[in-house]
Amino acid sequence: MAVLVFPENWDGKFKKLSFELVSYASKVADMLGDQAIVVSIGNVEAGELGKLATYGADKIISIENSALNALDDQAYAGMIAEVAQKVNASVVVLSNNNTGKALAPRLSVRLKAGIASGVGKLPVSTTPFVVNKKVYSGKAFANVEIKTPVRIITLAQNSFEVIESPKPVVIEKSDIQPDQGLMKIKVNDVQKLAGKILLTDADIVVSGGRGMRSPDNWGPLVEMAELLGAGTACSRPVSDEGWRPHDEHTGQTGKIIAPNLYFAIGISGAIQHLAGISSSKYIVAINTDKDAPIFEAAQYGIVGDASKVLPKLVEKLKEIKSK
C-alpha cells in the first residue's frame, strides 16, 4: 500500500505548494504505516525531483514526455490512475488548485475512490478514514468519512506546513505514456502576466475595497504591497466596477486564499468576502466604520480613512527597510 501524491511542476520547477503536498502525503503515509510515493508528470529540470525527497518522499515516479506540457484533464488523470493502481495506492493526494480540481474528480471515478476536497489538516482518524474540511465557504467545517478502499484528498493551499524529513529516495523513470486518443485539447495561445505575485502563493496580501473611493487612490496600496513583497487583491464591488482586474477579486465567488497576513483596506467584510479570506492566519482591518463586520474577523484594526492611514504605513515600512 502507498500514499500517492501528485505535485505538479511549473515550467519544470517545483515550488512551496509542491513541498506542502509532499510533506502532507509523507505524514499521512506515516499514520498508515505506508510509503509516500510521488508521481511527477512532464519534463522537470535536473535536481528538481531530488528536492521532493527532502520532504519525505520514499519513491518518485517520473513520467517525462514533451507532449505533456499543457494540462489535459483526461490524459493526465489516466496516467495518475495507472500509477495509483500499480503502486496499490490507498490514498491519493492532490492540491485543491486549478490542476487538482481538474484531475481529482476524474481519478475518483476511475478508481471508484471517495473524495474530500479542500482538506486543511491530517486525517482525524484512519479507521474509519475521516478528514476535516471547510464547508459553506468557511462558515463551518465537516468531518467527512471516505468509505472506499482508495481515498482522494485535495489539500487546501497554504494550510499545511512544509516539513523537512529527508529520506533516501528512489527515482524511477516511468514508461507510462499518455493515451494519445484522449488528448483532444489544443492550446491556441497563452497569456501570462510576468512578475506579478500570484495571490494563491502570496504570504502577504494587501486588498482594497470600495472604501478606497477611486481607482486613482491605489498608489499607496500598491507601494505598501511592493515594500512587503505582497500580492494585491480587491473586493468584489471593486472588480465589478473595473477599478481593478478580475483576477484580484478575493471572496466566495472569486479567489479563496489563505495567506499568513491579509490587509483588508476599506473593505466592510460582507459574509461573501470573509468566505474567501477567513483562513488567513492574521487579518488586519482598516476602515472608517468602527462597526464594520471586518473588525470581528480581524486581529488588528485601525478605525480610520485609508487615504490617511496608508501613507503612514508606507512611511513606517520605508523606515524599517532603510535600517
Add this chain to the structure above:
Amino acid sequence: MKILVCISNVPDTTTKVKFVDELKKLDVNGIQWVINPWDELALTRALELKDDAANGIQSVTVAHVGLSTSEPTIRKALAIGADDAIRVNTESGDAYSVAAQLAEVLKNENFDIILCGIESSDHNGSTVGGMLAEFLRVPSVTCVSSLKFENGQPVVSREIDGGKEGLSLPVPFVAIVQKGIAKEPRIAAMRGIMSARTKPIKVYEPQAIDNLTEVVNYEMPKPRAACKYVDAENAGQLIDLLQNEARVF
C-alpha cells in the same frame, strides 16, 4: 448545438448556517434556496450564446438531481430563460452519486456542451463536473473563464497560475466554469416567470448508486481573538505589532 447546464440548489450565500441533530444536519429552517451562484453564471452565459443566432445554439437545458421540493429552483432557471429541464428524482447525495445519476441520464442524450459551476457554495467540492466528464468519457476543461464561438466552433479560455490559456476542443465536452464566464447573473423577467410554468421538466427515476463519502458531523469555526486596535494617528505602530508580536514579516 445543444447546451446543458447542471444546477444545484444551495442556501442563499448570506445565510448564517446552523446545524441540528447533534451537529449532523443543516438546520434548514428559514433558509432561502437559490441556484448555486456559479451554476447561475453558467446558465447566463449559455443564454447569452443562444441569443446570438450566429452561434447556432438550438436549446439550453438545465439538469438537477433532487426531490420535487427543489422544483422552485428549476422553475427559476426556466424563468431566467432555459428551454426545458431534467430532474433526477432522488435526494442529492455526495458528489460521486450526483455525477453518476446525471451520467446515467445524459448518456442517452446528445448535448454538445455541458456546463457546470466550479463548485457549489455548500460543500465546496469542485468535483461534480469533472466526475460527470469521466463517467461520460468526454474531454473537460476546468477553471473556464470564457466560452465563445469562433467560426461556429467553441473556444474556451481557462485560468492558469498567473494567466490564461486559450483552447479549442471538439464537442461534446464538459466546461467547468468560474468567475468571468458571465458578468452578472441574468434576472427573470415577468414574461419569463409566466412562461416557466409551462416549460417541460422531464423527471427520471434514480439508479441504485451508493455514496462513497458521508458527513460524520459538522463543526463551527472557533471564534477569533478580539481585535486589537491601533490609533489612526499612530498607524505606524501597527507595523511594529505585526513585526514583533504577530511576527508575520
